[in-house]
Amino acid sequence: MSSRMQSGARADVYTRVTAEIIAAIEQGAGEWRAPWFHNGTSVARPTNVASGKRYRGINTVALWLATMAGGYTDGLWGTYRQWQDAGAQVRKGERSTIVVLWKQIPSAEPAGDDDNDDGGRRRMFAWAFSVFNVAQVDGYEQPPTDVLPESERLAHAEAFIANLAIKTVFGGSEACYLPSTDTVFMPDFASFRDAASFYGVWLHENGHASGSKHRLDRDLSGRFGSASYAAEECCVEILSGLVLADLGIAHHPRPDHAAYLASWIGVLKDDPRAIFTAASKAQQAADWMHAQQPLPADGRPASSAIPDEMNAGQPTPALAAAL
Numbered sequence: 001m002s003s004r005m006q007s008g009a010r011a012d013v014y015t016r017v018t019a020e021i022i023a024a025i026e027q028g029a030g031e032w033r034a035p036w037f038h039n040g041t042s043v044a045r046p047t048n049v050a051s052g053k054r055y056r057g058i059n060t061v062a063l064w065l066a067t068m069a070g071g072y073t074d075g076l077w078g079t080y081r082q083w084q085d086a087g088a089q090v091r092k093g094e095r096s097t098i099v100v101l102w103k104q105i106p107s108a109e110p111a112g113d114d115d116n117d118d119g120g121r122r123r124m125f126a127w128a129f130s131v132f133n134v135a136q137v138d139g140y141e142q143p144p145t146d147v148l149p150e151s152e153r154l155a156h157a158e159a160f161i162a163n164l165a166i167k168t169v170f171g172g173s174e175a176c177y178l179p180s181t182d183t184v185f186m187p188d189f190a191s192f193r194d195a196a197s198f199y200g201v202w203l204h205e206n207g208h209a210s211g212s213k214h215r216l217d218r219d220l221s222g223r224f225g226s227a228s229y230a231a232e233e234c235c236v237e238i239l240s241g242l243v244l245a246d247l248g249i250a251h252h253p254r255p256d257h258a259a260y261l262a263s264w265i266g267v268l269k270d271d272p273r274a275i276f277t278a279a280s281k282a283q284q285a286a287d288w289m290h291a292q293q294p295l296p297a298d299g300r301p302a303s304s305a306i307p308d309e310m311n312a313g314q315p316t317p318a319l320a321a322a323l
Helices: 002-026 057-070 080-085 154-162 194-209 229-247 256-269 274-289 317-322
Strands: 074-079 097-106 124-131 169-172 176-178 185-188
Touching: 057 097, 057 124, 057 194, 074 080, 080 317, 154 194, 169 194, 176 194, 194 229, 194 274, 229 274
Parallel strands: 169 185
Antiparallel strands: 074 124, 097 124, 176 185
């Protein structure tokens, strides 16, 4: 197969994968959860100890600030009573952080002529709660979590990413790319739910690195929450889905791709073509990644790094287990 034919085949796959991602978003992708540290306690995703649900809106910001001020390394929070119910005790002298729960309740006032026919007005009430981080309590034992065995690593995916020649530092609880040092940071392999999640996140962060000035020179200067930041996140998450398909790790977009994109697409609501622009940039980044792969002596395209069984449509046993 010629290089041009191989590139055309990849483009067809990319079009299909992007269409499936957009369809999943439109149908309701659900809530995104980081695919590592199964108890959901990343500091970037503050979580309630009793319900297991993530805090939302301004509460997330308040808990981020408290995390930075306190130097906490875990995103698990709870009220005094919730920690007691979990068998732990808040230490004496620890300062709480306030979060707010909004609830809508019916009003006793009769509906006016300008009200909807809902039987009456509805009011929003806010309840303030004092919460403490897990670092502020004694006696709490994290529930056991599964550990992803090293035997689940995929050699061809490891080689593909290694050929990108982007430095990766493993350890810690966050995945990110630091442009100032051109370094990707990743949680350990054992922390992930499955191999596909690990390689998907690793490709996502290497996708950010592909946009550095000495590579594809995308705009990486956007602040968290801005439209440019959201556009970059959409680009590299689509990229992750594309290359996972290329490598035979996931032939269709994983649900977490659509959920993650849905969490950002609202920022881009004023630009209906934003998702397609992101997809175009994602394809450019994927093509760049393939261009970094060595050309074997037989002259086959870079995708021949994928096992022959996968090129023939028959995945190896190890890959089949990951699909």
